[in-house]
Each structure stands twice: as C-alpha cells, then as structure tokens.
Amino acid sequence: MNVLLIAGARPNFMKIAPIYRASLSYKNVVCSIVHTGQHYDKEMSGTFFEELEIPQPRYALNVGSGSHATQTAGIMVAFEEVCRREAPDLVLVVGDVNSTLACSIVAKKCGISVAHVEAGLRSFDLSMPEEINRMVTDAISDSFFVTEESGVANLLREGKQKDRIHAVGHVMVDNLLHQVKRMEGIEPSCFETYRLKEAAGPYLFLTLHRPSNVDSKEVFGGIARAINELAAQRTVFFPVHPRTRNMMSVHGTELSDRVILLPPLGYRDALFLWKDAEVVLTDSGGLQEETTALGVPCVTIRENTERPITVEIGTNVLAGTAPERILAGYRQSLEKRGRARVPQLWDGRAAERIWQVLAGEGR
Structure with a gap:
C-alpha cells in the first residue's frame, strides 16, 4: 500500500509523526511525507525531523503564503503532479488547514481514497476558515478517524456511513505523550528558558494568534487588559506569533513588564514551559486538547470550540474574548483542577488503531 x-x-x-512511526510495523505499507509548504517555518530544520523521529518530506511543494484561494489553488496544482507521479493507494490528511482541503480535493478528483484524521470536529462557525476546511474535507473523505464523541455524532448527523467512522483517539496526544517521555531524559538546564522558568514561581503560559483576536484593536485591547490584570499576580510567558507581534505594533498594544515576550518556540521548548504552568491561556485548537491530556488548566480565548470534550470533561474553560470573562475563566479553570478527566482513548495509541483499521480494510 x-x-x-x-x-x-x-x-x-x-500529528503525522506517530502515524508514520506506526506504519513501520507494516511491511506492505510505504508512507511518503508531503510538505505543502503552506507555512514557512525556519525552525523546521533537520533537527526538527530528527526529534520527531521521521524522515524529511519526500516532496516539498513550497507553496508559501497568500490568500486562501491563492494558497489552496497552488497546493492543488503542485499536489496533482505528485499524485500523477506516485499513483498512491491512499492520501491521509490531518486537521483542518488549507492543505487538508486542497489535497483531499485533488486526491478524490484523481480517484484516490482519502482518510481524514481528526474528522467530524465542528465549531458551527462558518466565519472560521478552518470550519469550512473541515466540512468540505469530511464531505468527500472515505475514512473518518475521530478524536472525540462529538465527531462521531456530527458525522452521523451529516449522513456518513457508520462503518466508515472510527473512534481511535488522538494522534496529537500520541505525539505529546511520546515527547513527554523523551523529555524525561533531558536535563532541564538544557532548555533556553530554564532560568526564566525557575525564577518565575507560579506562572501562566499564553498563546494568541487568531486574526479574530489580534487584528481588531478593540478585541486585542480587551484581551491585553485581562492579561495585564493577571500579570499583576503571576508572571506570564508569551511566545509571540509573528502576526501577533506585527498587530501589537500596529495597534500600539501595551503589555505589563511581567508579561515575558518570547520568540516563537519549538515544540519541546513550548512544552517545557506550558506543562508546568498554573494555567494556559490560548486561542489554539491543539493546546485545548494537549492541556486536557496532561491535566493542565486551560482558558480558551474564543467564543466557540470545535473540541467540546475538553470543556465537558477536560481542563478547558471556554471564556470568550471579553476581559471580565477571561478573568472569570481563569478563576474557573483553577477550580477544575483535579476534577477533569482525560477522554477515552487518549492513551498514546491512536496511530496504532488507525493502521489496524486501514490494514483491515485491505488497503
């Protein structure tokens, strides 16, 4: 295959790293990694792939940034040539980025089966580009690998065949637990933020990058007021996304001296900080799940979430963007510590289950 x-x-x-590693147990499976180049990331060096224990991509499409239409079209044109050259049996996509949508469409047009990992997640907010990507990808996929119960319910409601929907757990959690175990053998002082972390006492960890949060001066200003109020009590570590840094300059956003601005961090460097935070504040999708997996209190600075299980049984509090709601969310998140649960199947073996399904289907 x-x-x-x-x-x-x-x-x-x-997300694909655990899937690639698990594929090595199957002699009849050959996996090739395709990097569309949707986001340029200088941190993705040879060391990056070594840490994930995967080879560098076989195909690098180098599409780059642009409008959604420009980027999606560029990926489709470049990926079509890869499909013609490889004639794969299966294209496996993850998540909800433009590459997920573009490669799914191309594969189906070429008569190739598509498997979607993280299928069925819904925010029910069509102002989010990711929601459109999720819905369209699921509309044409052949196999659906689901992380939580809401995903199964959404797909069934949309008319998908029950025998094509597979609750397998979460490959992002597979990677998280794998990396946590590997970090146990690394001396903490090797991390660049070690001294900052040791000197901080109880601290908060913040990520913020969504256009809906940072492009509006009013919304960003309100979020900043809440963060500054929290910073009066706790040091806040804030690795700043390039888009966010630019908008801070455009808006003249001022943050407390106790908000420690950091450059974008690699996966392990970020994990080193957030895993021990008193609370994580974020507008990320993945961090909602990863914090739940490790039992770290989380406040999501968004009006909705496509990952409701993290709120229902996990450590996540959906706070919105108003300052008073963020502050209330912080207090509520502390109360959830010790009462939250890790969702079923978030045990580090999702990738194994995916291959059990695919191998069983005779691909």
Missing part, C-alpha cells in the same frame, strides 16, 4: 501523508504547517507534523 502506497500512502501519502500530508502536512502543511508545523502542528501537522506533530
């Missing part, structure tokens, strides 16, 4: 694994941005590699 010839399989193409698609990744468009750094978080996608965290």
